[in-house]
Amino acid sequence: MVKVTVCGAAGGIGQPLSLLLKLNSKVSELSLFDVVNVPGVGADLSHICSDSKTQSFLPSSREDKTALAESLKGSNLVVIPAGVPRKPGMTRDDLFNINAGIIKGLAEGIAENCPDAFVLVISNPVNSTVPIVAETLKKNNVYNPKKLFGVTTLDIVRANTFISQLFPSDTKPTDFNINVIGGHSGETIVPLYSLGNSGDYYSKLSSEEKSKLINRVQFGGDEVVQAKNGAGSATLSMAYAGYKLAESILKAFDEPGVIECTYLNLDSSIKGAAEAKKLVGDLEFFSLPVELSKEGIKEVKYELLTKINEDEKKLLSVAIDQLSKNIEKGVKFVNN
Template identity: 85%
Template structure:
């Protein structure tokens, strides 16, 4: 029996994400939590003739913690897209104060109710919210770094799509699986186009075209914000990305050698994490390809850092500098 909980299930990301999860045959129970509108979402999804049952959980008052506890009880995997969306002119940093409190409250609920669950963080800014969850779980003495994932999969999805769009006659997005390392905002995002089958396409681009491609991956979210004219940010593509990582984690429970990039805590208990940490400016959190297994993150594939191009090394330096501030912001929020 596999139970998955979505915290923020009635939101712009939460609804399509919940729909995708409802269709997954590996999931037996889907629990939906939100502070508004979630009964309607739950009723709607419950009519779908897939294997999983659906339950919805809405607090009766602001102080009511039972709804969250009920949604999390016996959960194997918790996905958090909760928070306010980015609006035009708003940076991910602007979101921090609002979303940090929301995420911390949900992390506290996980610590008290389902501390052994896999936890996927979508709520922005991921570079700071993942450290917030880690610190909250540490405070409760239940932190397992192998089971905490910052969802950076959307950067990979964009990297695959955007290079394919430059070569529509020769490729399609599913031909690629670009590793994207670093973090999940602006210049902390480092797509590694110089590796794998994307290198042959990258080499066909001028230096200016390469810069434009990388910039588009780093700031792809802005395209959506502008196209929606202030009515929202990336929700459908983000839901797909969150689902893609969740699907891989569930697949890894009974399939060996599943590899995904994720923003993780480079804790020494994870194989390869200490080596990775030395190569990324001693940061405690960083997105790298990891090998997944029954216990979560089994190994960090840090060797990839020795293979990147000189240009990517420069991008990495910028990412490390910015990430250190983002991470510290998250850690300080909990400690204060």
């Protein structure tokens, strides 16, 4: 019996994400929370003949915290795509002032109603919103760094897809599982194409082609924002990516050896985190592959940091510099 709550379920990411979760056989109860339109989404999903029970929760006013509390109570997994989407010309940092307050409020609800839940943060800017959740849970004395995840899976999805498009006669996106480390915005995104089976293909590219490929992964979200012409940002691909991580976490409840990349707190209570932290400039948060378990993050797979090439080391240096500012911004928001 697994209860999953989606906070922001009526939005562009929340709706397709909720649909995917509704179809997962491990989910027995799907709880949908949003401040608009969520009863309709819940009614629609409830007609689907999967085994999970679906309920929706809409606050009666801005001051009403009952709906959020009821949606979260007893949840094993909480996924947060809530917040405003990016529009043309906006960076993820432009979203901060709006989304930071939303995320803090949801984190307070989690602390009060399901403090032991796995928490997956999709809301941008992830580099800052995950520290906001961490600091909020700390203030409420319920923080478990093994159960907090920043969703960076979309960067991996794009990395796999974009390199396969350069070798269309030889490869498919599913042939790859590129490790993408760092953060989840612009130059904080570091795809490690030199490692694994992508290395053979990557080595065939010219310097210019490599640079363009890296840039496309780092700024792939801009393609979607521009293509939607002011009507939104990446929603379907983000919902798929968020579900992919959630699916792996649910799988790890019963199976050993499940590994995914995620933006995590490099807390010393997690095996391998201290070693990773030394290799990334003592950053508190960083995206790396981790092994999952029913208790949360079992181990950080930091060894790949010692195997990257010189070009990736340069990308990593830029990412570390930017991430330190992003993290500080999230921490200060809560503490000030």
